[in-house]
Amino acid sequence: MDVVIYVRWSSAEQGKGSSLERQEGDCRRFAAARGWNVVDMILDDGISAFRGQNSLEGGLSNFVDDAEAGRYPSGITLLVEKLDRLSRQNVRSVVSWVLRITELGVVICTVEDDRRYDADNIDMVAMIEVAVKAGLGNLESQRKSTRVSAAWAGKRERLKQGDRTVLTRRAPGWLTVEGSPPAFVVIQDRAEIVRRIFEWTAAGLGKHLIARNLNLEGVATFGRANGWHASYIQKILSSPAVLGEFQPGTKPKGGTRIADGDPIPDYYPPIVDADLRNRALASMATRSRIVMGRGRRLPNLFGGLAKCECGARMTFRAKGAKVRANGDVVREDYLVCDAYQRGRGCRNLNHYNYQIVERCVLDAVLAQAVEDRHFEAPAEVRRIEIEIADRSRVLARTRERADNAMELASESKRPEPRALYHRLVAEADAVDEAIGLLQNQLVVARGAVSPAEHVRRIEELRGGMTSDDESERLAARMKIMGALHDLVRTMMFSRRSRLVGLELKNDAYVVVHPYGDGISAGYVANRE
Numbered sequence: 289m290d291v292v293i294y295v296r297w298s299s300a301e302q303g304k305g306s307s308l309e310r311q312e313g314d315c316r317r318f319a320a321a322r323g324w325n326v327v328d329m330i331l332d333d334g335i336s337a338f339r340g341q342n343s344l345e346g347g348l349s350n351f352v353d354d355a356e357a358g359r360y361p362s363g364i365t366l367l368v369e370k371l372d373r374l375s376r377q378n379v380r381s382v383v384s385w386v387l388r389i390t391e392l393g394v395v396i397c398t399v400e401d402d403r404r405y406d407a408d409n410i411d412m413v414a415m416i417e418v419a420v421k422a423g424l425g426n427l428e429s430q431r432k433s434t435r436v437s438a439a440w441a442g443k444r445e446r447l448k449q450g451d452r453t454v455l456t457r458r459a460p461g462w463l464t465v466e467g468s469p470p471a472f473v474v475i476q477d478r479a480e481i482v483r484r485i486f487e488w489t490a491a492g493l494g495k496h497l498i499a500r501n502l503n504l505e506g507v508a509t510f511g512r513a514n515g516w517h518a519s520y521i522q523k524i525l526s527s528p529a530v531l532g533e534f535q536p537g538t539k540p541k542g543g544t545r546i547a548d549g550d551p552i553p554d555y556y557p558p559i560v561d562a563d564l565r566n567r568a569l570a571s572m573a574t575r576s577r578i579v580m581g582r583g584r585r586l587p588n589l590f591g592g593l594a595k596c597e598c599g600a601r602m603t604f605r606a607k608g609a610k611v612r613a614n615g616d617v618v619r620e621d622y623l624v625c626d627a628y629q630r631g632r633g634c635r636n637l638n639h640y641n642y643q644i645v646e647r648c649v650l651d652a653v654l655a656q657a658v659e660d661r662h663f664e665a666p667a668e669v670r671r672i673e674i675e676i677a678d679r680s681r682v683l684a685r686t687r688e689r690a691d692n693a694m695e696l697a698s699e700s701k702r703p704e705p706r707a708l709y710h711r712l713v714a715e716a717d718a719v720d721e722a723i724g725l726l727q728n729q730l731v732v733a734r735g736a737v738s739p740a741e742h743v744r745r746i747e748e749l750r751g752g753m754t755s756d757d758e759s760e761r762l763a764a765r766m767k768i769m770g771a772l773h774d775l776v777r778t779m780m781f782s783r784r785s786r787l788v789g790l791e792l793k794n795d796a797y798v799v800v801h802p803y804g805d806g807i808s809a810g811y812v813a814n815r816e
């Protein structure tokens with residue numbers, strides 16, 4: 289028996305490729321099992337049967353034409369996954385379409401429920417069945433979920449075999465899917481927020497405090513959520529996607545997602561290194577112990593930034609408070625190269641006094657912010673501000689005139705003031721829209737000076753760092769840490785000179801001499 293396979297994918301369906309593959313695979317297996325001879329395959333790609341488009345324009349209409357023209361003298365079977373692949377038009381259209389092509393000698397077979405429709409068995413009952421099935425097609429049968437699962441199983445199999453083509457357009461909040469073939473792209477400022485969340489967690493802060501701080505800083509959420517919530521922080525912290533891993537899972541209808549199979553590495557671009565994640569997880573595991581201890585103080589503002597010249601991170605070692613001969617109590621915390629500490633080949637045995645480094649770095653960064661032209665507000669901002677002010681005046685005047693015209697119109701009942709009113713309202717709307725665009729431009733232009741804004745915050749918050757109130761101190765330190773991470777790309781601790789070099793995100797350098805008790809110097813150099 290000769291068979292033509294008909295495969296259709298509509299744009300409403302996810303995963304075009306796998307849907308086609310699966311339909312074709314199912315049909316071919318079905319035909320092979322019965323010893324049928326597949327002579328052709330019709331592929332209606334992206335044409336929705338919902339409006340009956342495919343029976344008019346797609347490959348299916350050519351098939352009907354061929355059948356009509358007698359191209360299949362010994363009969364032909366049209367094999368489809370299920371009837372609603374043929375058409376999702378209303379019931380009557382489907383019935384009449386099926387009647388018409390079966391009268392041409394075409395037999396329709398369905399894979400899904402192994403049915404056969406031909407001119408001899410199309411009767412009233414069959415027509416009702418067709419009608420009901422077409423109706424189900426319109427409503428999307430519950431079988432869709434099993435079909436989707438089957439498609440996913442196929443994709444997972446391909447993933448296991450090393451195929452890294454994008455599995456789904458759904459991506460974690462810090463990634464987007466772009467291009468063709470689609471690929472994941474990191475949204476850098478969001479990835480930065482995620483890293484900061486991990487750093488804060490590694491430093492001993494809880495998710496409630498982190499959510500609160502992000503909200504206080506006005507950091508935009510990744511989705512439509514109104515502000516940051518501890519639950520979302522938790523979700524990020526426990527997501528293997530930050531490391532680039534994809535955990536396949538299934539989500540029963542109405543249930544929660546459960547893991548299914550091993551995680552697949554290198555699936556997403558990683559945005560957090562395994563070391564940072566381990567430190568954050570370790571900190572979460574021990575949080576109940578440290579929450580009242582040093583964790584609450586956020587002792588190390590440089591987590592994630594401080595690097596030894598060998599490339600390893602600088603770890604924070606707390607030595608606790610020490611009483612000096614003169615009775616002063618000093619904290620003796622140090623930054624030490626992790627590679628040196630663990631005997632991994634680095635010779636930088638310097639123990640950089642943390643308190644001194646912190647004071648010097650904040651001094652130097654503040655000094656450079658005040659003096660340096662890098663942080664001057666661009667003229668662009670001023671220009672846009674002036675333009676917005678001008679247009680706002682025009683807007684106010686136009687609206688006033690429109691109100692007057694409206695009054696006049698209601699008094700005089702003449703058409704002229706009414707026409708004037710409409711013209712003025714349209715004018716006002718246009719000006720209003722222009723102001724909206726300018727305000728967007730202003731946000732962008734101000735973004736260029738945001739490091740200065742962060743530094744302003746540092747200055748303001750520095751007072752808070754010495755506050756008597758513990759929670760105020762902590763809040764100040766959290767904000768400064770956030771600002772530093774916005775401003776500084778890396779902090780390099782050199783071995784021989786013991787200098788600390790800060791590479792800023794605006795490509796400037798600040799070099800700090802963390803010597804002595806509070807004596808510091810910093811200078812700025814352009815990269816070029």
Ligand SMILES: [Zn+2]
Nearest residue numbers: 596598625634
């Ligand atoms: Zn080192």
